[in-house]
Amino acid sequence: MVTRSRARGGVPTGYDPTKFPAFAVTVDVVILTLSEGELQVLLVRRGEAPFAGMWAIPGGFKLPTETLDDAAKRELVEETGVDATALLSQFGAYGDPGRDPRMNVVTIAYLAVLRDVGSIAAGTDAVDASLVSVSKVLDGTIELAFDHVRIVADALERVRLDIEVSGVATAFVGPTFTLAELRSVYEAVWGVQLDGANFRRSVVSDDAWVIPTGRRAAPGSAGGKPPELFRAGRAWKAGGPIRRPHGTRKKS
Amino acid sequence: MVTRSRARGGVPTGYDPTKFPAFAVTVDVVILTLSEGELQVLLVRRGEAPFAGMWAIPGGFKLPTETLDDAAKRELVEETGVDATALLSQFGAYGDPGRDPRMNVVTIAYLAVLRDVGSIAAGTDAVDASLVSVSKVLDGTIELAFDHVRIVADALERVRLDIEVSGVATAFVGPTFTLAELRSVYEAVWGVQLDGANFRRSVVSDDAWVIPTGRRAAPGSAGGKPPELFRAGRAWKAGGPIRRPHGTRKKS
DNA sequence: ACGGGTTGTAGTCAGTTGGACTGTTTCATT
């Protein structure tokens, strides 16, 4: 709360707003997608100091006239051209002193899960932009600027939880999808292996988690029965059909 | 991310940090406790404009030299004298334009669950401070300053989730507690009624959710068998013993 | 001190869920 004006650090009771510590507020967006069965995060290579040449997650300054959500949405559009309003969710704030070597910066971190990042074009100032394996970021193979490694780690933890209680899993796949595709989302995010038959039974229950379209997808190159195509049913809030196995976890 | 310096809104590429929109960053702490079987939130009555005389949740400015967590911890100590480092968890950021009529303020909201707030003393500048029923805040009986109603609502939603997946429930009770006390926490937070026998079976499983102390508490004034005293076992991360009933919810 | 009311604790039982598994269908490839 901002107007408490207890005498603290010499701040007068009837304070002048300009006298309070000034911060820059930014929003950073962790864009996750699934590619070749592996979680990927969209990174940009910084063109300027500090951390020039290093990878970082896209983001930018919040404007006083916009909400945090709008800022994140705007940044996402600017960086990727994707309008993912419904997919954006705030998951953390980071404000450690010195996280930006130049000034006081507090950043609000957002998470966006996309099925397809589309044509990745480096931003107007970024040297490069591309998808990078999340595991490579977390194990330090790829170093990130600022405290972005921690942000990515937190984002992953968040999406692991979100995928269980909300229907974010469908965001990883297209508007229509096969159950195998949807299942691979859970498997990639949780790092587990799920039984295809049981998965089908859970998802295609009387509740309309997914809706059959009647059409079938083309079978893979290995042949096989062409799978049924589904589209996302009612966005399942508060308790999805698939529960994260935590007892007897089978690593993939 | 702060150093991206795309040309946006006239900001030059080689920018001057002082030219970026300045914000004040605050931390607000929602302190929840259980009193008489009802969820309570600690509020302070504002002594100054704006919103003078209105209730609000305690909070204050983040200093550039401290982390967000430290700021929340400091505020909590200053306002309540309680050191609840382990209990504090960040759950949201709020930065809508105009949420503070005087300046650009982004606040990071924290949640603390206490078993006993202790002697509530109004802060140095607050006119009053006391526990207020959460339901009275949410239904508008008590009006809050700024967007604090939304913050409290979000905090409640957060604790409802936290209590299921982590062991926050034990934070509502003392270091030793009876199972009835612990059960009443779940009932109050979720607004449900749980079967005492089944609750016991779930919590006192082979896994050490709670550890019996051997001692017994004094029975209530109405008599009855004196209940066994437990203490919190291993902090259960990722999946507690009690699952929130969402299918057949029995209202209390 | 005795018995009834109250509360904690233990046990039972039916219904449901979830994991593992087996079998069948349906297609492309050869």
Add this chain to the structure above:
DNA sequence: AATGAAACAGTCCAACTGACTACAACCCGT
């Protein structure tokens, strides 16, 4: 056509859930 691969369907069993009943321990009244 035969083969193989994948989708789809059904079975089995263990574990869990919710509701209920029975017993035990204790306070309080008379």
